Amino acid sequence: MRNIRTIEEALNLFEKNSIIYGNTFISGNYKVCNKAYDIIMKCGDFLKEEEKMDLLLPFLEHEKVSIKYVSACFFYYHYIQKKVKRL
Numbered sequence: 001m002r003n004i005r006t007i008e009e010a011l012n013l014f015e016k017n018s019i020i021y022g023n024t025f026i027s028g029n030y031k032v033c034n035k036a037y038d039i040i041m042k043c044g045d046f047l048k049e050e051e052k053m054d055l056l057l058p059f060l061e062h063e064k065v066s067i068k069y070v071s072a073c074f075f076y077y078h079y080i081q082k083k084v085k086r087l
Contacts, residue, residue: 004046011055014043015067018059022066044074053078 004010017036024033047053059071 004043007047007050007052007055010043010046013039014047014056014070015059015062017043018067018070019064021070022064025066040070040074044078048078 004013017039021033021036021040024030024036044053044056047055053075056071056074059067060075062068062071
């Protein structure tokens with residue numbers, strides 16, 4: 001995958017690959033699922049570096065369950081990571 005250049009691109013890729021992740025996880029196509037996961041993490045990391053993670057908050061109320069799930073997991077992961085660093 002090429003590098004993410006803009007915040008809008010990161011948000012679009014996050015949303016698109018969250019849907020792919022949910023569909024492929026359920027169907028058992030783990031090769032595609034893992035690829036979507038990698039892209040989701042790159043998008044999230046890009047937004048974290050740009051200090052724009054708050055732009056993912058609307059995804060927590062998205063109509064697609066897979067987008068809600070991935071967004072919630074991403075926020076939880078980074079929240080726990082911050083707490084562990086403080087210990």
